[in-house]
Amino acid sequence: MEAKHIGPVELREAWWLLAPDDRVEGFRLLEPADAEEFFFDLVADDQAELVLSLRPGARRIWLRLLPPDDAADLVQAADEEQRELLLGLLDEKTRREVSALLAYEEDDAGGLMSARFARVRPDMSVDEAISYLRKQAISTTELETIYYVYVLDAQQQLLGIASFRELFASPGDRLIRDVMRTEDLVTADAEMDQEALAHRFAESDLLAIPVLDAQGRMQGIVTVDDIVDVVEEEATEDIQKYGGMEALDEPYLRIGLVDLLRKRAGWLAVLFVGELFTASALQGFQSQLDSMTVLALFLPLIISSGGNSGSQASTLVIRAMAVGEVHLRDWWRVARRELTSGVLLGAVLGAIGLIRIAVGHFIGLQPHQHLGLFAATISLSLLGVVLFGTLAGSMLPLLLRRIGLDPASASAPLVATMVDVTGIVIYMSVASLILF
Amino acid sequence: MEAKHIGPVELREAWWLLAPDDRVEGFRLLEPADAEEFFFDLVADDQAELVLSLRPGARRIWLRLLPPDDAADLVQAADEEQRELLLGLLDEKTRREVSALLAYEEDDAGGLMSARFARVRPDMSVDEAISYLRKQAISTTELETIYYVYVLDAQQQLLGIASFRELFASPGDRLIRDVMRTEDLVTADAEMDQEALAHRFAESDLLAIPVLDAQGRMQGIVTVDDIVDVVEEEATEDIQKYGGMEALDEPYLRIGLVDLLRKRAGWLAVLFVGELFTASALQGFQSQLDSMTVLALFLPLIISSGGNSGSQASTLVIRAMAVGEVHLRDWWRVARRELTSGVLLGAVLGAIGLIRIAVGHFIGLQPHQHLGLFAATISLSLLGVVLFGTLAGSMLPLLLRRIGLDPASASAPLVATMVDVTGIVIYMSVASLILF
Numbered sequence: 001m002e003a004k005h006i007g008p009v010e011l012r013e014a015w016w017l018l019a020p021d022d023r024v025e026g027f028r029l030l031e032p033a034d035a036e037e038f039f040f041d042l043v044a045d046d047q048a049e050l051v052l053s054l055r056p057g058a059r060r061i062w063l064r065l066l067p068p069d070d071a072a073d074l075v076q077a078a079d080e081e082q083r084e085l086l087l088g089l090l091d092e093k094t095r096r097e098v099s100a101l102l103a104y105e106e107d108d109a110g111g112l113m114s115a116r117f118a119r120v121r122p123d124m125s126v127d128e129a130i131s132y133l134r135k136q137a138i139s140t141t142e143l144e145t146i147y148y149v150y151v152l153d154a155q156q157q158l159l160g161i162a163s164f165r166e167l168f169a170s171p172g173d174r175l176i177r178d179v180m181r182t183e184d185l186v187t188a189d190a191e192m193d194q195e196a197l198a199h200r201f202a203e204s205d206l207l208a209i210p211v212l213d214a215q216g217r218m219q220g221i222v223t224v225d226d227i228v229d230v231v232e233e234e235a236t237e238d239i240q241k242y243g244g245m246e247a248l249d250e251p252y253l254r255i256g257l258v259d260l261l262r263k264r265a266g267w268l269a270v271l272f273v274g275e276l277f278t279a280s281a282l283q284g285f286q287s288q289l290d291s292m293t294v295l296a297l298f299l300p301l302i303i304s305s306g307g308n309s310g311s312q313a314s315t316l317v318i319r320a321m322a323v324g325e326v327h328l329r330d331w332w333r334v335a336r337r338e339l340t341s342g343v344l345l346g347a348v349l350g351a352i353g354l355i356r357i358a359v360g361h362f363i364g365l366q367p368h369q370h371l372g373l374f375a376a377t378i379s380l381s382l383l384g385v386v387l388f389g390t391l392a393g394s395m396l397p398l399l400l401r402r403i404g405l406d407p408a409s410a411s412a413p414l415v416a417t418m419v420d421v422t423g424i425v426i427y428m429s430v431a432s433l434i435l436f
Numbered sequence: 437m438e439a440k441h442i443g444p445v446e447l448r449e450a451w452w453l454l455a456p457d458d459r460v461e462g463f464r465l466l467e468p469a470d471a472e473e474f475f476f477d478l479v480a481d482d483q484a485e486l487v488l489s490l491r492p493g494a495r496r497i498w499l500r501l502l503p504p505d506d507a508a509d510l511v512q513a514a515d516e517e518q519r520e521l522l523l524g525l526l527d528e529k530t531r532r533e534v535s536a537l538l539a540y541e542e543d544d545a546g547g548l549m550s551a552r553f554a555r556v557r558p559d560m561s562v563d564e565a566i567s568y569l570r571k572q573a574i575s576t577t578e579l580e581t582i583y584y585v586y587v588l589d590a591q592q593q594l595l596g597i598a599s600f601r602e603l604f605a606s607p608g609d610r611l612i613r614d615v616m617r618t619e620d621l622v623t624a625d626a627e628m629d630q631e632a633l634a635h636r637f638a639e640s641d642l643l644a645i646p647v648l649d650a651q652g653r654m655q656g657i658v659t660v661d662d663i664v665d666v667v668e669e670e671a672t673e674d675i676q677k678y679g680g681m682e683a684l685d686e687p688y689l690r691i692g693l694v695d696l697l698r699k700r701a702g703w704l705a706v707l708f709v710g711e712l713f714t715a716s717a718l719q720g721f722q723s724q725l726d727s728m729t730v731l732a733l734f735l736p737l738i739i740s741s742g743g744n745s746g747s748q749a750s751t752l753v754i755r756a757m758a759v760g761e762v763h764l765r766d767w768w769r770v771a772r773r774e775l776t777s778g779v780l781l782g783a784v785l786g787a788i789g790l791i792r793i794a795v796g797h798f799i800g801l802q803p804h805q806h807l808g809l810f811a812a813t814i815s816l817s818l819l820g821v822v823l824f825g826t827l828a829g830s831m832l833p834l835l836l837r838r839i840g841l842d843p844a845s846a847s848a849p850l851v852a853t854m855v856d857v858t859g860i861v862i863y864m865s866v867a868s869l870i871l872f
Contacts, residue, residue: 224664228663268748300860301714325688337696
């Protein structure tokens with residue numbers, strides 16, 4: 001009775017393409033050990049979909065295999081009306097833990113934490129603590145990590161922390177209170193944002209950080225392996241916002257087309273409405289354009305140079321803020337840097353523009369009536385537009401943070417749109433002054 | 437003899453602003469324990485500068501405080517001619533380790549690894565292994581982590597791995613060979629790129645991954661705390677490239693102005709030269725522009741809409757490739773998605789454009805001679821340009837990967853420049869067909 005052979009690798013490859021029924025079917029055909037690994041590796045959305053497609057008996061088994069934090073993610077990923085059903089499948093103790101986790105935002109420290117940490121009392125001896133840990137280690141699902149032990153008093157206040165390594169290197173009869181560290185403990189509030197938490201991990205090089213509630217009681221730990229995912233996730237969100245859309249929250253190939261379009265069309269429409277001002281701005285200079293259409297030829301060149309330099313500046317500042325290198329109070333240093341950069345970069349592009357116009361004139365491609373004046377118009381406009389672009393691009397993210405918005409919304413397209421409108425005004429004003 | 441009180445926090449705040457001499461002075465004024473922590477927290481560049489500014493005797497002390505991987509980073513950060521000097525300060529054993537690390541690229545697995553891992557023989561008992569580890573744990577600088585033990589044969593080939601937790605939960609008289617896992621071991625080549633390595637950590641949720649050389653001999657381990665930094669660093673590089681410049685490799689506020697400008701001016705000039713084609717493209721339609729200057733009014737609007745939609749598409753695909761969601765073989769699925777998205781997003785913008793022109797006409801702001809034909813020109817051009825933008829933006833990163841370049845170079849400005857030139861041709865061709 002040899003069943004069709006399908007391995008976990010093939011199933012994983014084909015997963016996105018399969019209909020829900022085929023997924024369940026493929027999953028059933030896996031060897032038990034493969035199935036378990038496969039299930040653990042799925043993202044919470046897929047785990048939820050899969051579990052809900054199984055028979056009621058099987059649902060309970062698979063759900064109970066998960067540690068509480070992953071079970072909470074699965075429940076969170078299910079539709080509102082099915083969450084109760086899923087919670088009902090858990091044993092009493094886990095259900096309480098999962099419910100507690102669900103009370104926090106998914107991307108808070110509280111939503112990432114596990115309550116299965118090693119807690120000891122300050123008056124235990126090192127040997128007692130080690131043998132207690134050894135007992136826990138044998139039932140491997142009981143503790144998220146044995147590498148730190150947390151010393152709590154009767155009110156669950158965190159008194160100190162000892163790494164397992166420190167316990168291990170201490171004489172067996174010393175008391176925990178004499179081994180534990182009590183100073184400079186790195187902790188997190190349950191409501192701390194996951195991005196801030198990731199910075200705390202990056203700074204402290206710890207494997208786990210304890211999470212405290214508002215009353216200072218220890219609620220759980222967040223482990224570093226969850227943080228690697230968080231850092232990637234946060235960078236993805238920033239990059240997508242920076243590309244001029246809402247963050248997707250789901251993998252690109254998986255998100256439904258309607259959701260994908262909604263997240264893109266919104267910003268695209270906003271930017272479009274912004275760009276409509278370019279037409280109005282240009283109309284204000286209609287008479288100049290009418291009498292000298294050659295001005296229109298260089299219009300895209302000039303405004304896009306401003307957009308490009310603005311895009312560079314905003315990228316630099318957004319990222320430097322995200323990794324904590326630049327703060328609001330640094331705005332003046334940033335402005336000074338970008339002022340210098342803008343002048344010099346504008347001069348470089350102005351010089352290239354000058355060469356282009358001279359060459360175009362002398363080879364007869366685009367002869368100009370007033371070569372000198374025209375070249376001066378283009379070069380000065382480039383200087384002005386690039387300078388404005390770098391200043392606008394660098395200050396906008398700081399301004400957004402100042403008024404409480406996400407700096408990453410100062411996207412390349414948004415900066416480009418701002419600079420397009422202003423660039424037209426700069427270009428046509430310079431032209432009016434010099435040429436008319 | 438109370439010295440001027442300066443704490444590590446104040447010094448860290450002021451660090452970037454201080455001249456080299458003042459840094460050394462500030463560092464000397466720290467309490468010994470603070471100084472040690474402060475030194476460990478500095479980036480390798482600053483550590484190198486500081487160590488080289490100290491007296492020869494003090495140099496040796498501080499350099500020897502560092503574990504070999506950090507010492508290697510410090511030596512790497514120093515100027516070529518001072519590396520020998522620094523290496524000479526190390527003890528024989530560490531010098532050999534550091535030299536081995538320096539043989540690898542800084543952003544390879546080999547450059548990140550530490551040689552101080554726990555190695556055991558397969559015929560040790562669990563109790564022997566634990567007491568061996570306990571001895572090592574006491575001299576805390578000897579091992580990077582005790583949480584995994586690596587089972588090697590006499591030729592340094594990796595036979596298996598046991599987590600400390602597994603050892604701990606096993607009967608003391610069992611042999612390591614019966615406890616260790618030998619299947620599906622997660623390892624890395626010494627030459628593996630750090631970005632790929634970060635993915636391996638994210639997938640495997642391990643705390644450390646062993647690094648093997650080309651002959652399969654174990655060389656060291658990379659620990660997850662180094663990877664959190666790597667993930668941030670790689671995201672920063674991608675974001676900066678995506679903003680249309682070279683990756684800085686240094687914090688924005690710290691990099692020298694000359695370096696900063698070099699990294700920005702190069703791409704800016706390339707993009708500018710690309711944009712020069714917009715002038716040439718427009719010149720091909722000079723007669724249409726001359727006879728109907730109202731066409732120029734809508735030019736920035738139309739080409740920037742293409743750039744914005746292209747920026748969205750390239751962001752999505754670049755990031756999805758960076759986190760391993762989209763591969764080259766998915767190109768057709770991506771193209772199909774973006775084809776649909778492009779048509780629908782183009783239709784949305786086309787509709788807004790239509791409304792704008794109708795309103796402009798009827799309130800007398802911009803009355804058009806041939807309202808219907810003009811509106812059709814704008815809407816159809818928007819549809820075409822947005823469609824081209826999404827397709828170009830989504831395919832360019834895949835194309836770059838295909839020919840061996842970094843997909844993140846398909847930056848928002850580059851896509852915008854491509855679309856500007858094509859957008860002009862699309863717009864003016866549609867206008868020529870409909871209006872002339």
